[in-house]
Amino acid sequence: MDFGFTETQTMLREQLARFFRERYDFDTRQKMLAREGGRDPAVWKAFAEELGILGAGFPESLGGLGGGAVEHMVIMEELGRAIAIEPYLDTCVIGGHALLAASGPLAESLVPGIIAGDVIMAFAWAEPKSRYNPARIATRASADGAGWTLDGHKAVVLAAPWATHWLVTARTSGSPGDRDGVSLFLVEAGVPGVTRRDYPTVDGIMASELYFERSRVGPHALLGREGEALPLVEELLDRAAAATCAEAAGTMRRLHELTLDYAKQRVQFGQPISRFQVIQHRLVDMLMEVEQAVSMAYQATLRLDLPAPERARAVSQAKAKIAKGARFLGQAAVQTHGGIGITNELAAGHYFKRLTMLESRYGDQDHHLARLEALMMAEAA
Amino acid sequence: MDLAFSPAERAFQEEVRAFIAENYPAELRGKQEEGEELAKEDYLKWHRILHAKGWVAPAWPKEYGGPGWTATQRYIFSEELARADTLPILPFGINMVGPVIYTFGTAEQKARFLPRILSGEDWWCQGYSEPGAGSDLASLRTRAERVGDHYIVNGQKTWTTLAQHADWGFFLVRTDPAAKPQEGISFLLIDMKSPGITVRPIITLGGEHEVNEVWLENVKVPVENRVFEENRGWTCAKFLLAHERTGIAGVARSKRGIERLKSIARIETDDDGRPLLHNPFFRRKVADLECDLTALEFTELRTLAGEAAGRGPGPESSLLKVKGTEIQQRITELVLEAVGHYAAPYFRAFPEGSNEYPIGPAHAHRAAPTYFNMRKTSIYGGSNEIQRNIIAKMVLGL
Ligand SMILES: Cc1cc2nc3c(=O)[nH]c(=O)nc-3n(C[C@H](O)[C@H](O)[C@H](O)COP(=O)(O)OP(=O)(O)OC[C@H]3O[C@@H](n4cnc5c(N)ncnc54)[C@H](O)[C@@H]3O)c2cc1C
Numbered sequence: 001m002d003f004g005f006t007e008t009q010t011m012l013r014e015q016l017a018r019f020f021r022e023r024y025d026f027d028t029r030q031k032m033l034a035r036e037g038g039r040d041p042a043v044w045k046a047f048a049e050e051l052g053i054l055g056a057g058f059p060e061s062l063g064g065l066g067g068g069a070v071e072h073m074v075i076m077e078e079l080g081r082a083i084a085i086e087p088y089l090d091t092c093v094i095g096g097h098a099l100l101a102a103s104g105p106l107a108e109s110l111v112p113g114i115i116a117g118d119v120i121m122a123f124a125w126a127e128p129k130s131r132y133n134p135a136r137i138a139t140r141a142s143a144d145g146a147g148w149t150l151d152g153h154k155a156v157v158l159a160a161p162w163a164t165h166w167l168v169t170a171r172t173s174g175s176p177g178d179r180d181g182v183s184l185f186l187v188e189a190g191v192p193g194v195t196r197r198d199y200p201t202v203d204g205i206m207a208s209e210l211y212f213e214r215s216r217v218g219p220h221a222l223l224g225r226e227g228e229a230l231p232l233v234e235e236l237l238d239r240a241a242a243a244t245c246a247e248a249a250g251t252m253r254r255l256h257e258l259t260l261d262y263a264k265q266r267v268q269f270g271q272p273i274s275r276f277q278v279i280q281h282r283l284v285d286m287l288m289e290v291e292q293a294v295s296m297a298y299q300a301t302l303r304l305d306l307p308a309p310e311r312a313r314a315v316s317q318a319k320a321k322i323a324k325g326a327r328f329l330g331q332a333a334v335q336t337h338g339g340i341g342i343t344n345e346l347a348a349g350h351y352f353k354r355l356t357m358l359e360s361r362y363g364d365q366d367h368h369l370a371r372l373e374a375l376m377m378a379e380a381a
Numbered sequence: 382m383d384l385a386f387s388p389a390e391r392a393f394q395e396e397v398r399a400f401i402a403e404n405y406p407a408e409l410r411g412k413q414e415e416g417e418e419l420a421k422e423d424y425l426k427w428h429r430i431l432h433a434k435g436w437v438a439p440a441w442p443k444e445y446g447g448p449g450w451t452a453t454q455r456y457i458f459s460e461e462l463a464r465a466d467t468l469p470i471l472p473f474g475i476n477m478v479g480p481v482i483y484t485f486g487t488a489e490q491k492a493r494f495l496p497r498i499l500s501g502e503d504w505w506c507q508g509y510s511e512p513g514a515g516s517d518l519a520s521l522r523t524r525a526e527r528v529g530d531h532y533i534v535n536g537q538k539t540w541t542t543l544a545q546h547a548d549w550g551f552f553l554v555r556t557d558p559a560a561k562p563q564e565g566i567s568f569l570l571i572d573m574k575s576p577g578i579t580v581r582p583i584i585t586l587g588g589e590h591e592v593n594e595v596w597l598e599n600v601k602v603p604v605e606n607r608v609f610e611e612n613r614g615w616t617c618a619k620f621l622l623a624h625e626r627t628g629i630a631g632v633a634r635s636k637r638g639i640e641r642l643k644s645i646a647r648i649e650t651d652d653d654g655r656p657l658l659h660n661p662f663f664r665r666k667v668a669d670l671e672c673d674l675t676a677l678e679f680t681e682l683r684t685l686a687g688e689a690a691g692r693g694p695g696p697e698s699s700l701l702k703v704k705g706t707e708i709q710q711r712i713t714e715l716v717l718e719a720v721g722h723y724a725a726p727y728f729r730a731f732p733e734g735s736n737e738y739p740i741g742p743a744h745a746h747r748a749a750p751t752y753f754n755m756r757k758t759s760i761y762g763g764s765n766e767i768q769r770n771i772i773a774k775m776v777l778g779l
Contacts, residue, residue, distance in 0.1 A: 126722050128741075133652035155741075156722040177654055199740055201725040202749045209740055268517040278766055327714075334756045338515050338764065339540045339592075342757050344584045353586060353753060356717070357725055364718060366662045367652060 003298065005074070008065075013074045015051055020082040026347040029083065029204075038206040039085055039162065047086065048117025054088075055115035057096055062111040069239070073246040073301045080250025083347075083354045085205050087120055087159035093243045094236050095121030098167055098184070101232055102223040106186065110165070122163035122189075123240070124154035124210055125233060129176070132360075132367040134169060134233045136177050139212065141170035141185060147219045148185065150193075150212040160208035161198040163189050167236075168210075172227045184229035185221045192216070203354040231308065238315040241362040242300040245318045248358045249293040252329050255351040256286045259333040262348070266338075273336070282332050289325035296321050313375050320368035323359040330355040386457070393454055397461040404430050405467055413466065414743075421504065421546040427468050428501040438475050438499055445483045445491070446499045452689045456682075463633030473505040473542070474498040478551045481568065481617045485609040494549075494570070506544040506573070508552035508595055509618070511537060516767050518553070519562040519615065523597060525554035525569060527604070527611075532556070532569065534577075534600040540761070544580050544593040547573045552597075557612050568614035570606040577601070585757075587750025588729045622763065623698070629762060630705035632678045638712040639671060645719050645744045657719055670711055677704045696775035699768035706758035706765065713752040720745035 005013070024043065032040040048054045056071040058064025065071070072093050079088055091114055098121075099107040099114075113119035130136040139152025150170055160166060166187045174181030187194075193215030196208045224232055260283055263274035273279050296318035303314035330352040334341035337348055344350070359365070386394065406426055412419060431437040439455045441447025450458065462469070470476075479498045482490055497503040514521040523536025534554055544550065550571050557565030573580070577600040582590045609617050646658040646667065657663045684697055717724050723741030728750070731739045739746050759765040773779045 128723075129650055129654070131650060131652050131721050136652065136654060156725050197737075197740065200727045200730050202727045202753075203725075207725065267513075268515060268520075270517075270520075276766075278769075331756065335759060335764075335766075338760050339510070339757075342585050342753070342760065344586060344588070349586050349753075352756075353749075356749065356752065360718070360721065360724070364721075366660075366718070370652065370662065 016078040076246035077250035080247035081254040090159040122160040132363040139170040154210040203357040246297040316368035323365035460633040506547035508538040538595040563615040566614040568617040586753035630701035
């Protein structure tokens with residue numbers, strides 16, 4: 001057993017941490033959100049060119065650094081600490097894995113672009129009525145001889161306004177909820193027949209509603225086999241959930257630090273509020289949630305390559321646990337700050353908002369518990 | 382023991398219900414349903430209607446313009462307001478400074494201020510908290526120096542709710558820096574248009590402007606605007622804190638909140654496409670919440686019965702505050718869960734009046750901002766930790 005990081009992984013973390021400290025502090029972040037487009041593209045460029053992290057999870061044969069899930073975890077934790085808005089998860093974790101799974105010429109043509117910072121991807125899997133079930137989709141793709149025609153509405157597609165490519169799930173047969181008939185398409189952003197409505201999310205990311213109306217894409221847009229994409233989509237969502245766990249762990253750790261610092265310096269009744277035992281116990285409970293979140297992020301990350309049911313169990317346990325812990329920690333942090341905790345002025349409130357969104361991103365606690373129950377029942381049967 | 386209202390009380394309930402149905406302004410209803418930002422005038426519209434009926438200040442004694450209701454009638458009234466989802470009557474004038482003035486004020490102060498509080502002509506704000514004095518309110522430092530027949534006030538207040546609309550503010554200020562903290566404080570009524578007052582917005586997590594910083598720089602306040610004796614303002618403050626806490630349980634509003642939650646959970650669907658309210662996980666959480674609310678309701682009724690029997694609201698009201706706010710917060714958590722993905726879009730990105738409509742179903746627009754905002758309830762009005770300290774000390778004698 002070894003929970004140690006390699007030298008390269010440690011360097012990756014330190015490099016990224018320094019970058020965020022020096023170039024991505026809270027005020028800088030807030031200014032970026034206020035810019036046209038809701039971000040500063042120079043940051044992504046710096047990820048590619050100065051830090052070279054965008055290739056961390058890609059094989060060397062494609063120009064990457066040959067890492068994998070652990071590298072993603074390290075990077076996501078640091079992004080979480082900075083409550084960053086950069087589309088690493090969307091592009092490198094989800095997009096990267098989808099391309100590697102598809103392999104062939106497509107991967108060869110796009111992966112170098114990702115590593116260079118030119119290709120940004122977004123994952124359009126949710127729909128207004130899908131909730132967290134990727135099979136409950138109504139968007140249709142029909143073969144039209146020359147390729148595919150897409151019709152439907154994809155909901156809250158994170159990073160879509162920034163993306164050059166969208167991964168879109170659509171039904172080539174069956175009806176919402178069926179496991180069969182789900183296909184995965186790679187669509188170039190800006191394809192005709194798509195209406196995009198962009199907006200910021202409450203935690204500062206840009207997202208879109210995508211309305212496909214007789215949008216035509218070429219025959220090569222289909223990734224994998226027609227109607228058989230659900231297992232891959234589920235794997236992508238598990239990888240995204242595991243990465244979100246790492247992100248949440250980083251966000252939680254930082255919010256705990258901010259709260260601890262505040263409690264030590266805030267004086268009421270002639271003493272720092274950190275001297276009140278109820279505050280001490282709360283800070284301790286928060287720390288216990290941080291540690292468990294980190295453990296769960298490891299656990300999920302290290303089991304991502306197991307067969308689907310074991311992978312699902314690992315990820316759902318982690319996400320369910322972290323969803324609960326993130327809620328507790330966020331609320332406890334605000335409460336400990338008192339009035340100043342509910343303002344937009346302090347970083348702490350923005351960490352709370354991000355954590356609240358991470359609770360349900362790629363499935364909330366109920367979703368993952370239900371999945372665990374289903375696995376339990378399948379095992380018993 | 383008897384749970385039922387008497388026939389007279391039932392008749393009263395009917396009367397209140399009918400009055401609200403006939404008189405609540407339709408345009409307010411529309412704005413509330415659209416989730417529009419409410420202007421000062423919106424609040425005042427309903428205030429004036431209640432005032433014209435003589436119902437705006439349920440707890441005030443008859444001689445000062447109250448309706449002379451029993452505790453049970455007041456309870457029924459507030460239940461009916463919440464049931465009909467009316468705008469709340471803003472507490473600062475009616476529930477806070479009004480009772481202080483009729484309890485501790487001079488005849489002139491009563492004559493000058495009370496009618497204008499009732500009519501809504503004066504909008505009040507509460508200037509207690511300071512950057513350094515939150516839970517430990519008695520450590521406040523805003524200084525008032527007596528110069529002839531005036532005080533000169535200097536200092537900074539914060540978290541002052543809706544001060545941007547206020548005509549008047551009631552302030553706690555330090556008049557004797559040498560005395561023990563609680564013994565050097567006075568209670569001043571300050572005209573918010575006085576030279577030297579600056580009000581600056583503080584924007585809260587959901588993007589709303591509801592609290593402010595209030596800076597006071599050489600503000601001249603006539604001595605006749607002091608309520609009660611100099612250096613005895615803490616007595617008024619303590620009296621007021623007890624008043625602030627009654628009604629804080631918010632049972633009726635929470636009932637209404639749970640109804641709303643259920644109606645959202647009938648529309649939203651779970652992973653299997655069933656209405657969320659048919660999902661066993663989710664509906665169990667709602668059932669659990671309803672148990673908490675019933676327990677709170679009956680605890681409040683017991684307190685109320687005690688009050689009717691002449692026992693004042695004691696430290697037990699801290700229990701109502703803690704449990705009441707926990708329930709209010711829990712409702713917002715479940716609404717947030719219910720709306721799923723559509724909690725994420727930030728609706729304020731679409732300015733009112735713009736052609737673009739916010740993303741997702743209307744019931745989802747405010748789910749996250751409201752969840753964020755309601756964290757305030759366990760912080761203000763004496764934080765829930767402070768309430769527990771009060772119970773430990775006053776009830777348990779620890
Ligand atoms: C939305 C909102 C509206 C408000 N409106 C007004 C208003 O109109 N007028 C006004 O005057 N004020 C108002 N307040 C201020 C409010 O009363 C204060 O926020 C409150 O008293 C807490 O003070 P604080 O924010 O400074 O927190 P602090 O007192 O710094 O508390 C920080 C944390 O320490 C805990 N703590 C403090 N002391 C103890 C202790 N002895 N034991 C255990 N734990 C402790 C608190 O519970 C809290 O968790 C408002 C606040 C909010 C959030």
